[in-house]
Amino acid sequence: MNxxxxxxxxxxxxxxxxxxxxxxxLSIAIAVLAAYAALCIAGRIRAADSDIKRRxxxxxxxxxxxxxxxxxxxxxxxxxxLPIAVSYDLLYTLLSMMPIILSSYVGLELISRPxxxxxxFFLCVVMAFGxxxxxxxxxxxxxxxxxxxxxxxxxxxxLVTSPFVVVPWGFALAIDFFVDNDKKGxxxxxxxxxxxxxxxxxxxxxxxxxxxxxxxxxxDVAPVWSxxxxxxxxxxxxxxxxxxxxxxxxxxxxxxDSRLQQAIRGEEVSRSRMREAIESIAxxxxxxxxxxxxxxxxxxYREIMTIGxxxxxxxxxxxxxxxxxxxxxxxxxxGRLEEWLAExxxxxxxxxxxxxxxxxxxxxxxxxxxxxxxxxxxxxxTDITELKQTEIKLSKAIAEAQxxxxxxxxxxxxxxxxxxxxxxxxxxxxxxxxxYSEMLLEDALAAKQEAYASDLxxxxxxxxxxxxxxxxxxxxxxxxxxxxxxxxxxIDLPLxxxxxxxxxxxxxxxxxxxxxxxxxxxxxxxKTDSIKLRQILLNLLSNAGKFTHGGEINFTVMEENSPExxxxxxxxxxTGIGMSTEQVDKVFDAFTxxxxxxxxxxxxxxxxxxxxxxxxxxxxxxxxVESVPAVGSVFTVKLPAVIA
Amino acid sequence: xxxxxxxxxxxxxxxxxxxxxIKNGFEIAVAVDGIESMQLAKSVKxxxxxMDMSLPVMDGWEATLRIKADPVTRxxxxxxxxxxxxxxxxxxxxxAGCDEYDTKPIELSRLLSKIHKFLE
Numbered sequence: 001m002n003x004x005x006x007x008x009x010x011x012x013x014x015x016x017x018x019x020x021x022x023x024x025x026l027s028i029a030i031a032v033l034a035a036y037a038a039l040c041i042a043g044r045i046r047a048a049d050s051d052i053k054r055r056x057x058x059x060x061x062x063x064x065x066x067x068x069x070x071x072x073x074x075x076x077x078x079x080x081x082l083p084i085a086v087s088y089d090l091l092y093t094l095l096s097m098m099p100i101i102l103s104s105y106v107g108l109e110l111i112s113r114p115x116x117x118x119x120x121f122f123l124c125v126v127m128a129f130g131x132x133x134x135x136x137x138x139x140x141x142x143x144x145x146x147x148x149x150x151x152x153x154x155x156x157x158x159l160v161t162s163p164f165v166v167v168p169w170g171f172a173l174a175i176d177f178f179v180d181n182d183k184k185g186x187x188x189x190x191x192x193x194x195x196x197x198x199x200x201x202x203x204x205x206x207x208x209x210x211x212x213x214x215x216x217x218x219x220d221v222a223p224v225w226s227x228x229x230x231x232x233x234x235x236x237x238x239x240x241x242x243x244x245x246x247x248x249x250x251x252x253x254x255x256x257d258s259r260l261q262q263a264i265r266g267e268e269v270s271r272s273r274m275r276e277a278i279e280s281i282a283x284x285x286x287x288x289x290x291x292x293x294x295x296x297x298x299x300x301y302r303e304i305m306t307i308g309x310x311x312x313x314x315x316x317x318x319x320x321x322x323x324x325x326x327x328x329x330x331x332x333x334x335g336r337l338e339e340w341l342a343e344x345x346x347x348x349x350x351x352x353x354x355x356x357x358x359x360x361x362x363x364x365x366x367x368x369x370x371x372x373x374x375x376x377x378x379x380x381x382t383d384i385t386e387l388k389q390t391e392i393k394l395s396k397a398i399a400e401a402q403x404x405x406x407x408x409x410x411x412x413x414x415x416x417x418x419x420x421x422x423x424x425x426x427x428x429x430x431x432x433x434x435x436y437s438e439m440l441l442e443d444a445l446a447a448k449q450e451a452y453a454s455d456l457x458x459x460x461x462x463x464x465x466x467x468x469x470x471x472x473x474x475x476x477x478x479x480x481x482x483x484x485x486x487x488x489x490x491i492d493l494p495l496x497x498x499x500x501x502x503x504x505x506x507x508x509x510x511x512x513x514x515x516x517x518x519x520x521x522x523x524x525x526x527k528t529d530s531i532k533l534r535q536i537l538l539n540l541l542s543n544a545g546k547f548t549h550g551g552e553i554n555f556t557v558m559e560e561n562s563p564e565x566x567x568x569x570x571x572x573x574x575t576g577i578g579m580s581t582e583q584v585d586k587v588f589d590a591f592t593x594x595x596x597x598x599x600x601x602x603x604x605x606x607x608x609x610x611x612x613x614x615x616x617x618x619x620x621x622x623x624x625v626e627s628v629p630a631v632g633s634v635f636t637v638k639l640p641a642v643i644a
Numbered sequence: 645x646x647x648x649x650x651x652x653x654x655x656x657x658x659x660x661x662x663x664x665x666i667k668n669g670f671e672i673a674v675a676v677d678g679i680e681s682m683q684l685a686k687s688v689k690x691x692x693x694x695m696d697m698s699l700p701v702m703d704g705w706e707a708t709l710r711i712k713a714d715p716v717t718r719x720x721x722x723x724x725x726x727x728x729x730x731x732x733x734x735x736x737x738x739x740a741g742c743d744e745y746d747t748k749p750i751e752l753s754r755l756l757s758k759i760h761k762f763l764e
Contacts, residue, residue: 420728424698427727431748432656438752439664467749 006152006215015082015216023079023236024208027072030243032200034068037247038108039192039199040254041065045112047261054112061108064250066101069131069203071243073100073138076207078236084218086149092141096134103130131206139214150217157213284365284381292317292348295376304365304381305329317348317377331358348377356384364388412481419477426470433463472607475535479614486529486618488643493523493568496530497557500537507545508553513574515541519557524566527642532615539608540572540635548576551632559641566641567621573634579627587625588613612637619643646763647671649690651681651707652725653699657748661694664752670759678702682710685717692762697726697737705740712741721762725750 041061048054074093080086103126110123139151275296278285284301288294294315302311307323321344325333333340347355351369359365362385369379437460444453478484497519508515544553556571579587588609616623621639648670652658662672673688675681678699685693693711697704704724711717723744724737734745744758 424727427748428654428657431727431750432654432660434749435657435660435664435752439660463749 006154009152009217011215013217015084015218017211017216018081020079020081023075026236026240027075027079027207028200028204030068030075030240030247031072031203032196033244033247033251034065034072035199035203036192036196037061037068037250037254038065038104039195040251040258042108042111044254044257045108047258049261058105058108058112060250060253062101062105064247065104065108066097067243068247069100069104070097070134070138071239072200072203073131073134073207074239075236076204076211077138077142078232078239080211082149082216084149086142089141092137096137096141099133099137100130103127103133106130128206131203132210135207135210152215152217153210154213154215158210281380283383284379286379286381287376288317288348288379289376290374292345292377294320301381304359304383318345321345321348329360331360351377356388362389416477416481419474423470423474427467430463430467430470434460434467437463472611475611476607476614479611479618484618486643487531488527488529490525490527491530491533493526493557494519496534497537500534500541501555503538504541504545507542511545511548512550513545513548513553514551515545515553515555517555517557519555520559523557523568524559524641526568528639529619529643532619533639536612536615536637537570537572539612540570540637543608543635544572544574544576544633548574548632551575560638567638568641570637570639571634573632575632578629578631578633579625580629584625584627588623645669645671646691647673647688648759649673649675649681649684649688649693649720651675651678651693651699651704652696653677654696657696661750668752668756676700678704678707681707682714682717685711685720686714690720692759693720693722694759695722695724695742697724697728697733705736708737708740708742723755723758723762 038061041057041064045054045057045061048057073096077088107123107127107130110126142149142151278296278298281298281300284298284304286294286297286301294311294313294317296313297311305311305320305324306327307320307329308327309323311320318341322337322341324330325337325340328334330340333344348369349371351371354366354368357365357367363383364385364387366382366384367379368382369377371377437456441453441456441460444450444456475484497517501515501517505515541553541555552575554571554573556569556573558569558571560567560569613623616637616639619639620643621637623635623637625633625635627633648665650658650662650665650672652661652674653676658674658676662674665672673684673690675684676699679702681693681695681699681704682702684690695704695708699707704726708722708724711720711722721743722741723746724734724740724742725746725748726733726737727748737745743762746755746758
């Protein structure tokens with residue numbers, strides 16, 4: 001051992017060293033493969049989710065890498081052709097495997113850590129140390145057997161070559177680590193292949209550069225053939241095939257393991273994603289399988305179905321429902337548990353649309369169940385309490401409004417009935433008063449009793465006036481109760497106007513007024529309610545007569561045609577007392593004659609214009625007024641010529 | 645001389661109208677309720693009946709229905725006299741079988757023209 005290092009002897013005596021190219025290539029290939037396997041396993045170690053798994057991978061990794069690098073080294077040794085016979089010591093050869101396995105263990109342990117950059121150099125040193133130790137022990141096996149061979153190392157050359165190996169090797173590791181963290185399939189594969197190539201060449205480079213720093217000399221001791229020495233070709237075959245097999249197996253297992261883990265992780269991701277989605281639903285979600293057992297539900301479902309015991313997976317639907325009913329949660333089930341449960345089960349198995357369940361605390365839950373083929377029943381529970389409360393309030397309000405309306409209708413019809421009765425009761429004595437006064441008037445006139453006749457006439461006309469008041473009140477009540485109907489007929493307008501003029505003439509004359517009438521000779525066909533038309537015209541003309549003294553009253557009838565319809569316009573203007581703007585505004589309201597004194601002074605009911613306006617509107621027409629105090633008033637009525 | 649049966653429960657109206665009709669040359673029989681009107685319609689056999697509608701014991705509508713249902717009295721014309729002036733009251737009277745309708749207060753000339761229409 002004392003001459004391991006070059007002792008300065010004549011280098012021309014050094015043996016010629018040649019290498020078998022094919023074996024060199026094989027050794028490098030195995031090194032690359034081993035590096036690739038090591039990187040794969042490092043990935044698995046990093047991904048391991050349990051300590052045992054991690055240790056197992058570490059062990060498998062260090063063995064694989066150790067065997068691989070050793071096989072490279074050993075085949076590299078066999079590639080060396082020396083002019084003298086060479087043999088190997090089995091013990092030393094096997095022993096040379098130990099340092100590389102150990103350093104691989106340490107190396108893998110290091111590269112499988114999350115932060116590798118800071119320890120990369122240390123890692124390289126460990127690996128370089130392992131490889132070197134292996135190398136020199138392996139070399140010793142060679143030397144130990146063949147006493148003819150003297151090996152001497154040149155330390156300077158060794159020192160120069162080693163860093164060249166360490167640097168690219170660390171670089172390769174770093175590439176692999178960072179890209180692996182990126183987790184992008186194709187790029188990872190290329191990076192890993194590249195890293196494996198650099199590492200493989202680094203391993204081999206270390207070996208061959210160390211070999212280059214070795215001088216071989218022929219010794220003086222006669223060769224002793226040991227039984228442990230093996231045939232070189234067989235050795236190459238067994239070593240290379242065994243190591244390739246081990247490495248390939250390791251790579252294969254890492255791939256399988258990685259795929260398996262990815263699949264599991266993928267499943268977990270999609271499951272947790274689905275879970276999150278289900279949890280994020282604001283409504284209660286539940287899924288029961290074909291056997292009615294709970295598969296999935298969210299927190300909201302648990303909140304809605306608080307049955308006292310926690311709701312677990314695989315819990316039968318019936319258990320949950322029975323629990324809910326027994327906990328008094330579902331008011332529909334009160335006092336009829338079994339019956340309700342049977343109905344509920346049937347509905348669960350054959351869902352038919354949405355329904356609402358009434359829960360304790362006056363909560364309302366809308367349940368929407370769907371049967372999904374080959375899966376089971378999916379149900380969504382929505383708390384619609386607010387909606388329901390609004391609905392209840394609304395229907396109460398509607399009921400109240402209806403009640404109020406019905407009450408108003410009853411009151412209205414009671415009013416109508418009252419007015420009808422009143423009218424009837426008033427008419428009976430009025431009939432007697434008017435009848436007797438007429439009778440007596442006739443008798444008085446026959447007996448030439450002028451004084452009696454004039455008083456009897458006053459009684460009679462007062463009675464008639466009272467009667468008209470009663471009639472107007474009844475008219476108004478009929479209109480307001482919507483009981484007034486139109487009685488349409490074709491009329492002779494000049495005839496109607498003539499009758500109206502005859503009726504109002506005494507009123508006009510009484511106040512010394514002059515009435516002039518403008519009416520076209522030919523009028524179109526007119527279809528209207530003649531009684532109501534008469535009532536309207538009588539009212540306007542008698543008003544004009546009453547409120548004008550020694551003035552003029554003009555009554556004008558005109559046709560007014562628009563493309564859509566023909567109208568008849570009646571205009572009554574006077575030079576009477578007129579009205580202020582305030583009075584005009586209220587002139588059509590009931591009981592609002594200019595002031596209370598008007599009624600006393602001018603008579604009338606205070607209902608005439610109110611009734612007139614309502615009659616005009618009923619007939620599809622309108623009434624308007626223009627007036628100036630102390631100048632006069634103009635009332636204009638516009639009615640359809642033909643009422644359909 | 646035409647014979648008229650006046651059915652009227654109000655004493656003054658009955659007196660007033662019967663006197664005015666007598667003055668106008670009619671023979672008058674009077675009844676004060678529906679039942680009596682039926683009996684007199686049969687016994688007196690008037691040429692025309694003036695029927696008030698609001699009557700005690702049996703109202704005018706019911707009495708008219710019965711008079712018109714009896715083969716002995718069905719051909720006597722009936723003029724309803726009513727203090728009810730609503731259109732539906734008129735229809736109700738015609739539906740009961742009245743042949744004509746007039747409202748109170750009575751306008752004698754109008755009533756006479758209606759009476760003469762039936763007696764021609």
